[in-house]
Amino acid sequence: MNNHLKALRAERGWSQQQLGDRLDVSRQTVNAIEREKYDPSLPLAFDIAKVFGLQIEDIFKP
Amino acid sequence: MNNHLKALRAERGWSQQQLGDRLDVSRQTVNAIEREKYDPSLPLAFDIAKVFGLQIEDIFKP
DNA sequence: TTAAAATGTAAAGCTTACTTGACACATGGG
């Protein structure tokens, strides 16, 4: 699963920790998803989309 | 996580087994998701959306 | 150039997603 989370986060000027706080997950989780070590759960994907004001499909590509 | 998978499946006239086959998951997995025992993984959510020609957000509500 | 902040990574542990196999029950068609 492809994503451009890192770019979106950079646009906002947020650290992984800051994004993790907004998403209520650890910074390691943010790091792992950015680096595509694994995919977020569906609920977390919804939260990510919400934080960036986008659709899941805009952020993640199968 | 809310979903109307059952209604969508019924519209197509598919059994849980047939949908499972299309999604390459077991019928028990389809059943569990329909009955909201758990949420699909993000990749499976993408597959489900694709099978029904919809967006993930059209099918699942946080 | 040094110190602080940010990032990468790994291990151990818990929870959730998914599997197979099995059994019960409901329903509708012969």
Added chain:
DNA sequence: CCCATGTGTCAAGTAAGCTTTACATTTTAA
């Protein structure tokens, strides 16, 4: 009535997502 198909559910097992702790490395700013 019988049988096939569909659905609900449970148990045991594997895999994936996420946590905390910890430490190393990279980047940034003063």
